[in-house]
Amino acid sequence: MHLGLIGLGRMGRIVADRCLDAGHDVVAFDVDEEAVAAAADAGATPADSVADLVAKLEDAGGPKHIWLMVPAGDAVDAALADLDSRLTDEDVVVDGGNSYFKDSIRRAESCPAAYLDCGTSGGPAGADLGFSLMIGGPEWAYAALEPVFDAVATGPDGHAHMGPSGSGHYVKMVHNGVEYALMQAYGEGFELLSEGRYDLDLEAVARVWNNGAVIRSWLLELCEEAFGEEGSDLGDVADRIEGGSTGTWTVTEGLEQEVPVPLIYTALAERFGSRADDGRFSRRLASRLRYGFGRHDVPRRE
Numbered sequence: 001m002h003l004g005l006i007g008l009g010r011m012g013r014i015v016a017d018r019c020l021d022a023g024h025d026v027v028a029f030d031v032d033e034e035a036v037a038a039a040a041d042a043g044a045t046p047a048d049s050v051a052d053l054v055a056k057l058e059d060a061g062g063p064k065h066i067w068l069m070v071p072a073g074d075a076v077d078a079a080l081a082d083l084d085s086r087l088t089d090e091d092v093v094v095d096g097g098n099s100y101f102k103d104s105i106r107r108a109e110s111c112p113a114a115y116l117d118c119g120t121s122g123g124p125a126g127a128d129l130g131f132s133l134m135i136g137g138p139e140w141a142y143a144a145l146e147p148v149f150d151a152v153a154t155g156p157d158g159h160a161h162m163g164p165s166g167s168g169h170y171v172k173m174v175h176n177g178v179e180y181a182l183m184q185a186y187g188e189g190f191e192l193l194s195e196g197r198y199d200l201d202l203e204a205v206a207r208v209w210n211n212g213a214v215i216r217s218w219l220l221e222l223c224e225e226a227f228g229e230e231g232s233d234l235g236d237v238a239d240r241i242e243g244g245s246t247g248t249w250t251v252t253e254g255l256e257q258e259v260p261v262p263l264i265y266t267a268l269a270e271r272f273g274s275r276a277d278d279g280r281f282s283r284r285l286a287s288r289l290r291y292g293f294g295r296h297d298v299p300r301r302e
Contacts, residue, residue: 012069102267108165112142119172130154136168177250187282222292
């Protein structure tokens, strides 16, 4: 299958590499010429503009399939504006970023092509393992792209059609809210162990919990990694947790639907509170966990 890919950052490059490894043909474009050159070295066909990418897909014949892996917000709208006059109703556009679901509904209504909103989870680890993909939009468009989704995800079980436009990014929004709450729970537990009655090796605690305990998980493996690399006191990791947009969306949706989400709300409040004061161990651990699963920058103490 031929796939056009716009956006070659960390996640976009993983999409390109996994598609190439599965035998698909990838036409790649990014505003960073070095990123395009690197993708070309890996086997992708380089494009020097959106227009050039579309032209190369047209030369290949058949409907155009284009995956956007650009930051949520204005960058998605800018890419769609560049594509608008070059698309037909037989084409498919995948928004693989984590956009707000209401924006995805709006974009689906105005896009000339079938629009798939694709919530993506897995972070840089997806390079080896594959991503978890939550996809909303026309079912026929999802079916047309299934071979690509099989390649980018962990396999057939790593992706599913969630429902109509917006549902993919909606599910990913709630996923991120759950992620906030889980990190908060681990942070509070390890803070009590750190400040409690015993002088504990928290890496050893996390390792034991990861081997057969009810609360074992990838996030707990990342706790073990963090304590191994930073020490049980987390070294100079600062009490500041970045991010918060998807958690805010989740809490707002809970309010609109009158569904209580107190754990997610508390985790979001802790994240915002971390920017006003310093010292909470649980927040420092959450900050380090964000590096573990997404390679986000870790604020450090002076």
